[in-house]
Amino acid sequence: MGISVDTFFLNPQAQGTLQAQIQQMIAEGILSGRFHVGEKLPSSRKLAAHLGVSRITVTLAYTELLANDYLTSRGRSGYYVSDNAPVPPRYTPLRRGAETVDWDRAIARRFTLGDWLDKPADWRDHRYPFIYGQTDPTLFDHANWRRCAVRALGQKDFASLTADYLDRDDPLLIEFIARHTLPRRGIHARPEEILITLGAQNALWLTSRVLLDRSRKAAIEDPCYYALRELLVQSRCRLAPVPVDGDGLPPEAVPGDTDVIFTTPSHQSPTTATMPRARRQALLDRAEEIDAMIVEDDYEFELSFLGAPSPALKSIDRDGRVIYVGSFSKSLFPGLRLGYLVGSEPFIREARALRSMVLRHPPGHIQRTAAYFLSLGHYDAQIRRMSATLLQRRQALEAAIAAHGLTIAGRGVYGGSSLWMRAPEGVDTADLARRLQDRGVLIERGAPFFAGPERPGNFYRLGYSSIPTERIAPGIEHIARAIDESA
Structure with a gap:
């Protein structure tokens, strides 16, 4: 039995090339069970005329599906759904009654109580x-990002695409951050002192889990990045909000029993205040006085179009007290989810071990694509x-x-x-x-x-x-x- 040509139509809102849309249309028909093994597809000429596309477009789509064993060719007879095509699962859905689980009792910890900003998807x-x-x-360089992604898919980079890095990161990306990005902030770090993260938020989460517990206190800016505050609330440490002024976080207001200070000195979030050099030194002195660690979130330093930014707080840290958080979310695109942590080797060792238990490592292909985009000059x-x-x-x-x-x-x-x-x-x-x-x-x-x-x-x-x-x-x-x- 043949599949009617009227079964096929192109969605004007669909993404991708016409060839890809036709391939997807046929594959979805097979996977959903609408097209059965042995059924004949319309000829390429008939389907092209029906869809209003060139015949070569349909032929190329059929050829790709043939290579992937969705279709089979029978001489001059045409294309048929292959005997080896993926078979949709056959099962009888379980008839469900009313749920009897008491979710108020079953959920041990709640993560939905925070006051978060809702960014409309549209x-x-x-x-x-x-x-x-x-x-x-x-403003995004789509063409060169695509070229870098294709290069990262090549045979030469097969290991970066497919390998399990365990707890390691892409050496090309680490090298670029160490030799190019960090020196621009006045920071010098060895590869053992750098960890790739799934964005700055993941970096902050790892840091909070390594440095804080119920017995320790964290000082945060007020106002501050709301997700950081909720993250620290979930860590169950003691919180000390410190009101900021026109120069950011005032060091003298940090409580004496603070264990970790979270700050955004270059571009305070959300007030955008920039901490002067003298106050940065005062904050380091205060941290040394009370024996506290400092977590510096430098989330937007690349967007300094009015003048060169001040050196990072980490750049004037002499005893390894500052842990630096960087991100490519603002300078490339937020969906990339690539950030990094810079700190002393003992801290990075623990953060790396924690990361490996939760997500192993950020995807190797994404790391290698970003490394090419950065190192070839497209990023700058x-x-x-x-x-x-x-x-x-x-x-x-x-x-x-x-x-x-x-x-x-x-x-x-x-x-x-x-x-x-x-x-x-x-x-x-x-x-x-x-x-x-x-x-x-x-x-x-x-x-x-x-x-x-x-x-x-x-x-x-x-x-x-x-x-x-x-x-x-x-x-x-x-x-x-x-x-x-x-x-």
Whole structure:
């Protein structure tokens, strides 16, 4: 029996080449059980005419499916579903009754109680996305990333693609970080002092698990990155939120019984304050005085388009007290999920062992692709391109804010990709964000960044990494109008 040509249609919203779409269409038909073993497919000429594509496109799709044993060719008769094609599972679904599990009792620890920011999955569909931490596809070097990915798939790199690294990392990526990235921050480290992580958040999690337990105290900035605070709450250590000022974390306010200090000195999250050199030294002196470790999250140093950033806190650390966290999420793209930890060898040894128990290592192919992209100069070219665009957007944003009388509560000295804003007293930015979203404007409410029950509700964050320059002024006008309505 032949499969009707009317069974096939192309989805105009589908991704990939026409050949890939046709292959997927046929493979899904076989895997779902709609197409059976021995059934004949339409001729390439008939299917091409039906779909409105070239005959060679259909022929190439059939040839690829033939090579993968989904189809078989019978001389001049045509293509048929192969006897060796994957067979869909045959089973009778179990009839389920009402669940009797008491999940309140069964769940030992809860991870859903924190106040997290919700970033809409359809943020690209909003006309004015002042959303932080997302990537503008017009600024990303798709072509060279694709070339690096293809190169990493080659026979020469077969081991990096398929091998289990156990607890090790890609040596090319480690070498680039050690010889290129870290020296730009004034940091010198041996390969044994570097660990690749699944982004900065994974690095912070590993650090908290190695350095903290119930008996120890962690000092965090207030406000701070909300995911870090929730992560430390789950570690069950004692928390000491320390209010930041215009220069970041004040060292003298760190409690004397602190074991670990978490800080973002180059670009405080979320206020964007930059810690001066003198205060950095004072923080190191304070940590030495109370015998505390420091975890430095340097998440956005690459986006310093207003001037060269200050050397990292780690660069002036003389006794191995600072653990450095870096990430490629902001400078490449957040979905990459590649970051790194830099610290003394005994610490990295324990973090490596913990990582190997949880996820072994980040995927080898991703590490090798990133290593090629970095080492071939594509990364530096992308940073220069991003910096020029972000500078234009920052200037347009500040001009629009000034024109509408809005208040900037914090701006990065060297650049960055966001501004920390303060609305008038009495304006609830959670409600403001909801109303603006209906008008196609996305902002981030500020309350989740603060600790404690009495959190100010009138702060918000404006990211400008993903919004085109020409839409910034109209978007700010919407925000100003909505704030006036609230006030």
